[in-house]
Amino acid sequence: MTREKFNTIALAGVAIVAFGLPLVVHSATYLHILILLWLYAYLTTSWNLVGGFAGVLPLGHAAFIGIGAYTSTVLWLQYGISPWIGMLIGGLLATIVGVIIGLPTLKMRGAYFALATIAFAEGLRVMVENIDRLGPFVLNGPRGLQIPPLETGLFSFMFISKVPYYYIILVMLSGVLAFTWFISRSKLGYLLNAGGEEPEAAMALGINVARAKLIAMAMSSFLTALAGTFYAQFTLYIHPKSIISLDLSFEIAFIALIGGRGSIAGPVLGALLLRPVSDFSRIYFGDTLPGMHLIIFGAVLILVMLFQPRGLQEPLTRAYNRLQARLFASKAMEA
Amino acid sequence: MKILEVQHLTKDFGGLRAVDSLDLGIEEGEILGLIGPNGAGKSTVFNCVAGVYPPTQGHIYFRSEEISGRKPWDLCKYGLARTFQIVKPFASKSVLYNVMVGAFAITDKTSEAREKALWVLEYLNFEDRKDTRAGNLTIADRKRLEIARALATEPKLLLLDEVMAGLRPAEVDEMVAIIRRLREQGVTIFVIEHIMRAIMALSDRVVVIQFGQKIAEGLPQQVAADENVIKAYLGEEYAVS
Numbered sequence: 055m056t057r058e059k060f061n062t063i064a065l066a067g068v069a070i071v072a073f074g075l076p077l078v079v080h081s082a083t084y085l086h087i088l089i090l091l092w093l094y095a096y097l098t099t100s101w102n103l104v105g106g107f108a109g110v111l112p113l114g115h116a117a118f119i120g121i122g123a124y125t126s127t128v129l130w131l132q133y134g135i136s137p138w139i140g141m142l143i144g145g146l147l148a149t150i151v152g153v154i155i156g157l158p159t160l161k162m163r164g165a166y167f168a169l170a171t172i173a174f175a176e177g178l179r180v181m182v183e184n185i186d187r188l189g190p191f192v193l194n195g196p197r198g199l200q201i202p203p204l205e206t207g208l209f210s211f212m213f214i215s216k217v218p219y220y221y222i223i224l225v226m227l228s229g230v231l232a233f234t235w236f237i238s239r240s241k242l243g244y245l246l247n248a249g250g251e252e253p254e255a256a257m258a259l260g261i262n263v264a265r266a267k268l269i270a271m272a273m274s275s276f277l278t279a280l281a282g283t284f285y286a287q288f289t290l291y292i293h294p295k296s297i298i299s300l301d302l303s304f305e306i307a308f309i310a311l312i313g314g315r316g317s318i319a320g321p322v323l324g325a326l327l328l329r330p331v332s333d334f335s336r337i338y339f340g341d342t343l344p345g346m347h348l349i350i351f352g353a354v355l356i357l358v359m360l361f362q363p364r365g366l367q368e369p370l371t372r373a374y375n376r377l378q379a380r381l382f383a384s385k386a387m388e389a
Numbered sequence: 390m391k392i393l394e395v396q397h398l399t400k401d402f403g404g405l406r407a408v409d410s411l412d413l414g415i416e417e418g419e420i421l422g423l424i425g426p427n428g429a430g431k432s433t434v435f436n437c438v439a440g441v442y443p444p445t446q447g448h449i450y451f452r453s454e455e456i457s458g459r460k461p462w463d464l465c466k467y468g469l470a471r472t473f474q475i476v477k478p479f480a481s482k483s484v485l486y487n488v489m490v491g492a493f494a495i496t497d498k499t500s501e502a503r504e505k506a507l508w509v510l511e512y513l514n515f516e517d518r519k520d521t522r523a524g525n526l527t528i529a530d531r532k533r534l535e536i537a538r539a540l541a542t543e544p545k546l547l548l549l550d551e552v553m554a555g556l557r558p559a560e561v562d563e564m565v566a567i568i569r570r571l572r573e574q575g576v577t578i579f580v581i582e583h584i585m586r587a588i589m590a591l592s593d594r595v596v597v598i599q600f601g602q603k604i605a606e607g608l609p610q611q612v613a614a615d616e617n618v619i620k621a622y623l624g625e626e627y628a629v630s
Contacts, residue, residue, distance in 0.1 A: 252479055
């Protein structure tokens with residue numbers, strides 16, 4: 055058995071467990087937690103395209119979630135357009151917005167970019183909260199939009215059971231992970247990494263750093279908006295505070311930083327670790343200590359930054375490589 | 390034929406004139422040394438040529454085209470590569486990764502970039518370090534990495550900014566040999582250097598600047614004996630007339 059084969063089998067094992075979970079887990083609560091877990095893994099992986107590879111720290115990705123959610127929901131409620139189509143339209147709209155924000159802001163460094171993205175996302179939330187009607191589109195301001203679960207089925211992207219949602223988000227996550235893997239090995243991945251780490255050197259080596267970052271921003275906005283539609287269809291109720299909130303933007307960044315920015319496994323590992331913390335702290339402390347999960351996140355982030363500044367993926371990757379080395383060393387001796 | 394021609398180049402930073410109406414030219418295949426005391430404006434000349442700063446006045450022609458005001462990434466693709474005085478490796482990545490970034494200037498395919506990078510590393514006797522993280526390299530190897538990356542972009546003209554500073558004498562000799570080999574490959578070389586032994590051995594011609602102005606130009610031996618140059622480096626009292 056070769057190392058490649060071992061990796062393939064390990065990956066297939068993880069996939070089988072992930073896809074098989076609903077056969078074992080029947081509790082709606084736990085399925086809900088798992089769906090959110092994959093949703094956050096998806097969101098963070100999308101974020102990672104710009105926040106990880108391009109080396110900037112966007113803290114306003116909730117804006118794109120909101121654009122995706124509102125676009126598909128408005129189109130469905132008012133025009134009966136399937137949320138699947140609305141999802142794509144929302145994605146394209148978010149791409150345009152992402153490019154418009156990215157053009158001036160991606161030239162900023164460090165904290166300035168982060169602040170600019172926060173400002174934009176907050177601005178969008180305040181606007182949506184104060185707009186009841188935008189031209190022909192009804193947004194309902196702070197009351198938000200409710201999707202009546204009258205027609206269930208694939209076309210309307212509404213299901214009574216949670217299982218279809220589980221599979222949809224898992225397929226989306228697999229897709230975005232495969233996409234990230236592909237990007238990280240392509241020219242664009244090299245250019246983004248180089249531009250994120252040493253912009254001046256990258257420019258001297260023929261890289262238009264601003265353009266590479268803008269492409270990453272466009273892809274990231276598009277993918278993030280798709281998750282917005284998923285979220286809307288999953289909860290069937292969106293309002294500005296729930297979907298364009300800073301909490302959401304921050305949680306994505308927390309997951310990425312703790313799991314490991316710029317790596318493929320990092321966002322998934324981060325979500326696996328932090329989502330249960332978030333959910334269980336809400337279940338147990340929700341009424342007494344709301345926001346407890348953010349305090350725990352902060353504490354975990356400090357510990358991780360002190361001891362594993364590249365995130366948890368690094369020691370885990372090392373452990374995996376060691377395991378692999380040991381397995382193959384013993385195999386070699388037998389042969 | 391002149392591959393690079395700088396005419397009346399002037400660069401101001403606020404009230405400070407860093408480069409003052411400088412003229413210089415490099416023949417194709419030549420090694421031109423640019424020397425001068427600290428703060429003479431050498432790196433500013435490089436940064437203007439490489440497109441980092443737009444010149445305040447003057448013209449820069451590279452391969453018969455006016456390039457003043459063009460962006461660094463454009464110039465790189467047009468055949469002008471440079472290294473940095475303060476090395477800027479992509480520290481978290483391997484040496485091979487670093488060089489591949491350079492190779493992507495001439496190809497879109499990852500496999501071709503890898504091949505090109507491996508070729509460059511072998512050419513510079515550097516392939517044994519290809520999997521080392523760039524952040525863990527010694528200063529000599531970091532300087533070599535700067536050259537490797539620049540070389541992977543297949544430059545016609547290579548600007549070397551103090552690639553020998555901080556090296557031990559044996560490493561300097563090795564670097565001189567590498568640069569000579571590059572020239573044999575047909576790369577024109579424009580080099581800033583403080584180590585006189587190296588620049589004297591290497592350059593076909595030397596230009597000396599002080600306070601942004603050219604004070605001498607010629608063969609290395611001529612320049613070393615020039616009165617103005619001795620004054621600039623050592624002060625008035627050392628000039629024997």
